[in-house]
Structure formats: structure tokens, C-alpha cells
Amino acid sequence: MSVLEVKNLNLGFVCDCGFRQALWDISFSLDCGKILALVGESGCGKTISAMSILQLLPKRASLTSGEILYENKNLINMGNKELQNIRGKKIALIPQDPMTSLNPLFTVGEQLLEVIYIHQGLKGKDAYRKAVEAFEEVQIPCAEERLKAYPHEFSGGMKQRAIIAMALACNAEILIADEPTTALDVTIQAQIMDLMHKIKKERNTAILLITHDLALVREHADSVCVMYAGRIVEKAPADEFFANPKHPYSVALLNSLPSNRGKSLETICGQPPSIQQDISGCRFHPRCKSVMDICVKEIPQQYKISKCHYSACFLNK
């Protein structure tokens, strides 16, 4: 069941050179109890797409069209007060660097209790019990003791668990995890991803996982959206995507993974375009090995491969 739907989102930035479009027709939906991975190179628009959901955009960004539907309401038209009730409470963010979300001057427990008070209206013993439960659920040992600690006394993995505990204490229906394991070592990465799995299974939470790490996606995601230069170029169930990628950019990304044993690693020539660059037709055409005349002149639509698999490439028309 879909809990949130992003429909035809278009967004741009006001730059020194005028208004520049950064996202084109972004559409995806989040399902209860599933992980959707938004994948792509740095600067492709993954994070800004996710921040649009929370309406936490930089001042110079502007959403020019589209809808973000949650509980039959468009978040884009929502007032600040209503949004405050959704952010953190219904839709929670797990950032790349948890240190930026925790205030170093207060204990982790004080910060968790504040969140519980604001979003659940609980005080005193009830709030404290909820905080301990949340810490225990994310497997922070000696929960009562650790609530008294300051953020600098937590390791990176523990900080990330504390942030996840805040989302759980508010019973968030949707978690937006923005490169949640990038700052962590491999063992802790696996523990945090196992925790996400546990949450999606036990609480039926929808998770939007933003990452550039295809190995992580292969192991953990239920479905995948690949982004390139502000557009979604391929959408598919994860199994199907890894077995049968269709878009030349997806194929090139997968061929550049070190896990392709026996095959030499491929690189994608050139660089992704900057926001200032105007590119006609398919935005991948300057780097695509299969480029055709039509690719330079026309924009490919999302062509259907199978029930839930789409590719924005003329080869799949």
C-alpha cells in the first residue's frame, strides 16, 4: 500500500545566471513496509528530491510544479504549522552525519525527551519510559545510562541509532534515510541496515533510502529509482533491476561495480552536467555509448519494460 506519492515534481534554483531547472518530472511512491532506494552520483538530485518531501528546501530553490501526496493532502500547499506536525512525527529524516542533528550541549536523553514531548505530548515518567523503550528498540545497551550521555560520548553508529530512536519514539510512518551509513565503518553499516530492516518489517515503515552505493541497494532495497542529472532514468523492483537493467546509465553503473569478478571494471566517460549546462534531448547523451540521432533532439519518456519496470531510453521504446 502506498503511503506517499511524489508526482511530476519539477524544481529549480535561482543562480547568478538566472533560474536553472534541477529536477524534471520526478515521480515515485513509497509503500508501507518497503525500502525504495533513490540511486545516483553526487549532484544528481537525490537529496533535493527527498528534502522536497519534507519541504526543507534552500531559499533559492523553488518547486515549479508537481504534487507530494500524503494522507490525501499535497505537502507542497501545506502551511508551516501543519508541516511541523508531519516533520519528525510522521516523516522522519535520518541524516548522513548524525552529529549535525544532535545538539552537543544537551544530553542525548534530553533531546529525545524533547522530541517525545513535542510530537507525542508525553511528559515525566511516561516520556522517560518511552525514551528508554526507543533506545532499547534500536539496541543501545544500558539504555537508561546512555540517555544521560552527551553526543560526543556516542560513537558514529550509536548516534545514528539515537536519531533512529527519535523517529521510532514518534511512530514515524516514513523514514527518509539520506546516505545513513556513509560516515560509518562496514560492520556498523551492516548493523544500521539490519536495524532498518527490522523497523520496516515490525512497524511496516516505508523507507526512502538515498544512496550512491549499489551494493547496499542490492542487499537491502525492495525497489530502485536511478537518477541522472535531475531525472529518473530507470525504475524497477530491485531483483529485476539487478538481473535485467535496461537504461545504458544503469548498465554502466552496474558494470563499474567491483563485484563484477572476472570482468574488467568499466568507467563512464565524461562528467555529469552542471546545473548551468543546457543539454538537449536525453541528458545522458554526451556520455552514452549507444547514443543515436534522436537522443540529441528529443527527450525520452518513461517506457514500460514490465509491470513495474520503466526506462527513459529510446532503446526501450
Ligand code: SF4
Ligand atoms: Fe543513450 Fe539515447 Fe538511451 Fe539516452 S536515450 S540513454 S542517449 S540511447
